[in-house]
Amino acid sequence: MKPKKSLGQNFLTDTSVLATIIETANLMGDEVVVEVGGGDGALTRALNSKVMSSQGAKKGQILALELDYRLIEKLRGEFKNSKSVKIIHQDAMIFDWEGLPQGYVVVANIPYQITSPLINLWTTRLTNQPASMTLMVQKEVAERLTAQPGSSDRGLTTILVELYGEVHYIQTVPAKAFYPVPKVDSAIINIKRRDLLGSGDLGSPEVEEERRTIIKIAERSFDFAQDKFCNKEAIIKVAKFGFSSKRRTLENSLSGSLRLSKSTVHAILVEAKISVSLRAEDLSIQNWIQLTEILQCQIHKTNQ
Incomplete structure (x- = not known):
């Protein structure tokens, strides 16, 4: 056939x-x-x-x-x-x-x-x-x-x-x-x-902590503008913004996508301990989680 x-x-x-x-x-x-x-x-x-x-x-x-x-x-x-x-x-x-x-x-x-x-x-x-x-x-x-x-x-x-x-x-x-x-x-x-995943699949304590963090955020509901807590859908949304202009730095891509000033995005990246010169491809999953948490808190404060 x-x-x-x-x-x-x-x-x-x-x-x-x-x-x-x-x-x-x-x-x-x-x-x-x-x-x-x-x-x-x-x-x-x-x-x-x-x-x-x-x-x-x-x-x-x-x-x-x-x-x-x-x-x-x-x-x-x-x-x-x-x-x-x-x-x-x-x-x-x-x-x-x-x-x-x-x-x-x-x-x-x-x-x-x-x-x-x-x-x-x-x-x-x-x-x-x-x-x-x-x-x-x-x-x-x-x-x-x-x-x-x-x-x-x-x-x-x-x-x-x-x-x-x-x-x-x-x-x-x-x-x-x-x-x-x-x-x-x-x-x-x-x-x-x-x-x-069992303990034998994980390796280092850092990997186990990453697993627990991701499981925890995956269980949360999503309202990007209102909910100050990070969750899976929020991370995906922020990552989409970050990769929307893959060759640009995160500072530039997030500023344009989120309509935030570069100084605001700069401050968020610094708080998340992420170099402002990095691109989306340079971030680990833990970086994306931390960035989303801080970014979502910033938006939550702005809307109050």
Whole structure:
């Protein structure tokens, strides 16, 4: 069956890469696993094998979403006798994620053209967010999502993912591992939701403190002009302002976006212990939190 270029279909053919994806997902075998893009069934088969080999009394379920009706027929035929695999003819962007059991996980080789919209959906728009995501994405996207402060690859999507959880670059996957061969390499990444990280995942006390801070702000409601307390939506809004003119300094980009005088923004940055010469890409997630707290307090005082 010829892959559809319009749907971004590139089927993974390297079995060693499939094994790495399964190992990285670290499935217990009793989870609800959502696969975006069942494709030719290679990853679905690997996931099914993992579930069926589980020693637990309760077996997990694999929900394979696929948009191409030709592949739906093939997949349903192959897995018609499987009790753990359900093939769903559905666009992942309009799938009922909120209706899934809490604690579901995503394991997927995502079509390139919907990578960013899907990650934004999972990390910012859902109440019922996945517990973890093991994803095959373009290498360039993986580098952006894992970019550290000071890297030009760092952008708004990096901040969205860091607010959601801990992201790790697992492995580069060469283009030759797919059919048809795409023009770019891919990479496997793993993202774990912050509130589900154990002490063994965290490392230093500073990282643990960052996790607790982000979980706390994620639970707050949002009213940027009225609420003096920092929360997730407020941070995202400030980060959007900061990255709106990425090559400008924060002092200039925030001043223009927020319609505040440069002297006011300068004072806020100094209070947040952020150099006025820095750009948005230079800030850590803790910097964004501190900046938003101080900025929101300033706006709250102005409105009183």
